[in-house]
Amino acid sequence: MSPDKRYISIDFSKNNLLERNKGLSIILDISNFLSSSQKLDDILNGAAFKMLEHFEFDACRIYLLDKSGRHLHLSACRGTDPGGLEYVELGEGFTGKAASTRSFVAQHVSELEDKQRGILLANKGFKIIMCVPLIAVGQVVGVMNLASGKLIKLDQEMIDLFEVIGNQVSVAVKNAWLYENILKKKDKLSESKKMIEFFAYSTFHDLKGPAVAIHGISKLLIKKYGHVLNDKGRGYCEKIQQTSEQIVTLVERINIYVQAKVAPLNIEDLKIGEIFNELKDEFFSVLDSRHIKLIEPIADSVIRADRLSFMRILRNLVDNALKYGGDKLSEIRLGYREEKDFHIFSVSDDGVGIKKDQCEKIFQIYQREKTSKGIAGAGLGLAVVRELAKRHEGKVWAEPGERKGATFYVAISKKL
Template sequence: MKLSLKISLITIVIIVVFSILLQSISIAIFSNAIHSLNKKLFMDKINKLILLAYEQDELFFEGVYDSEIESKLRVKDKINIEYREQKDPIVFPFIIETNGRIVAHPAYSQWSGRLQDKEEGKQIFDNTTLAFMQKKKEGELEYTSAGVRRWCVFKIYEPWNWIFCITTTIANKNKSINFFIRVALFISIMMIIGSVMVVLFVSRKYIRPIHLVIERLLDIASGKVRPDEQIPINIGTKDEIGMLAYAVNKMSEDLRQTTVSCDELAKEIEERKKMENALKDYAKKIEQINKELDDFTYIVSHDLKEPLRSIDAFSKFLEDDYRDKLNEEGRGYIERIRANSLRMQKLIEDLLEISRIERKRNPLEEVRIPDLLNEVKLRLEYAIKEKNVEIIIQDNLPCILCDRVRLMEVFVNLFSNAIKFNDKPNPKIEVGCNVKDDYYEFYVRDNGPGIEEQYYNKIFEIFQRLGRREDHEGTGAGLTIVKKIIEMHKGKIWVESKVGEYTTFYFTIPKRRQAILGKKKIGEILLEKKLITEEDLKQALDAQKEEG
């Protein structure tokens, strides 16, 4: 099927459906409006009759009439006189009692007898209908009289137990609606015919240039158009189709002017491949160097722990067993040995922790940040109570995908620093999160002494401290560990501060798992699918190294 025909059919179907829908809605709204208007007009007439009855009733109570029957006769006669001249009235009022007895009707002059159809002598309202009218007090209903469906609006005047009614035929009630339906149907048909003609005209006008462009592209693809035989496509418009034709003409001209040989192109591709391979080799070397540095740090730190334990143990023996045999200066030396060995052990533990961040990764999991922060507060409960720190946590913190253990280390380090270095009488820590399109931006703010801008980058370097070592405990590796954990999550960390007022650490965590993990290596995928074992992978890597 051609595109022009498809567009025409789709457009016509849309127009037809829209016209039917619009017509249905319009008819429903108009019908409801006409019905409500008729009901209101009929009810206004009934209210006038009821007002007349009320006035006549008042005259009876005032003594103008000798009996109540006389006042009722006034109302009945008004209806009979006003409508008796109509031989076949379409709209007329009548009155019945609540038990069904006729009071006033244009076709009857007597008072008694049930309300009956004039021609056939059948009851118009049965007992069920009368019970419905007595229950509703006022409203509307439909009934059949002499084989004609009629619509009636009624209201009860309770002092006399009269039911005032105004009736008309269903056909008369729906006359305006039927006329509107016919007019709406005619307009819809004319709209559909006109729309079809417009659609066919527009599709021919705009599809034909597209056919010209397609033919030119097929000629270029098949090689039928030679450089010296190219004739530009002339659409004659400056719209999107004209721009498409211009682009095809320009492409044809570029092909004609192309002088680069296949050999030169192949040579350029080969050079680019060499450059890409060189960059890949360079990246692998850097990755290997970093791994070797991590391995070296881990091995050295691990191997130094045992000698340090021995130094600490023997210095403790000296302190315990020979304390009385040493003078004050000797005891001071031993205390300094123990203090420095303990500090060295802490430095080594921090080095091991840094090397473990990349070496030992925990699986990612969904973590509720409020629950995580409650655990952090429990771990630092003593320090928080000791300095009477106020912790303010933003409501509705998100649930994120992360390494739970490592992210807890981040918050513990940031909280610990905020408590340790705070110099205010009422320390305060605020935690919050700004949700961005692709990542979460967390912040930890304190009201401590602040950090000068020149040290913003230095504080993240390993073993860097801004104050004197003896002023605060620690090795200065905390923020280095924090930065490494955030970078492991493919996030960023930075600090903003105002000296003497506050310090705020910001860090980001990506939302998507793939953004955190990055592209998996083939070996990792095979291990996940259990297609190979770790031993198989290790042997394959060793064999590859031996082959160079």
């Protein structure tokens, strides 16, 4: 580099690289190919094709080690009929030896210890056999077997080149296995998701129907035969009514929770001011009857979210404040601010509040605080909020107030 320059700039050219360093050019070409697919068959067959394209070989076979670690199975073949060569024991012949010793092996076909295999290869027209162990992260995954019908000049530089290519192929194989494993797990998760949906649907319909019927029958019983029953009998009927109502409510909330996890989202533009006004109208009666103020900020921003899901998030948080805020609850405050990647919404109250060690637990399914004893609920409201926040690529968290009350935060991604 000349003293008057502080950097070097050279245009990259495959042709120039080929002229300067054929070995690196081959590695680059094979590396580019191996990175173009995640399918194991494509990787192996393509690697075999590339070896015949770049070197003076007539055939290439690639064996992979099975899960037991004792057998090698032919997984790709180019340039020859694989008949009689599909299966090799670890340590058997030149292929098995290359795998067991983790060594490069080159041998004349005429000098093979296994005379029967030597005759088989000679009849296919081969004179030279080379085996390259496929090693990735210290683990042997297979062997690449190369064959030629003529003698090949072999030196240490070429052996090093084969070993580097073998490493590239083995890494690609391991990545393909990982990809296949991910796809299988994805299919299992999809199947589990469908089972959960089916279970929720069945539970919703199978339990709700009988519960509604029990409620109706007990109500009819009191209406028509209440004068016959004594106070104890009428009390039993009322208890049946209350219990059946609780069953229906619980089943509906379980269904809402499942839908929060799996129902498709309809992402659209939402005006924050309109959402806050709609929420205030929805809770007007209960707020007015309990003399509680709902304070919302002046916000004219637009976010992208699923309308039904976002309304359920805010509704559940306001409802949570009303349920657990206590008798001295007098104010619920809605908040909004923007960060670089998220819209941050908050619902604060001046009620009973929560303990710091409960701030994470309360978002778990069926989780209820000790202070909620005697208050109707299934412990699903905040779990639904958490699931809906996740599906909007965000999160939810809670913080206790300095003296009383609590604040719940929901982050919604700006990238929806």
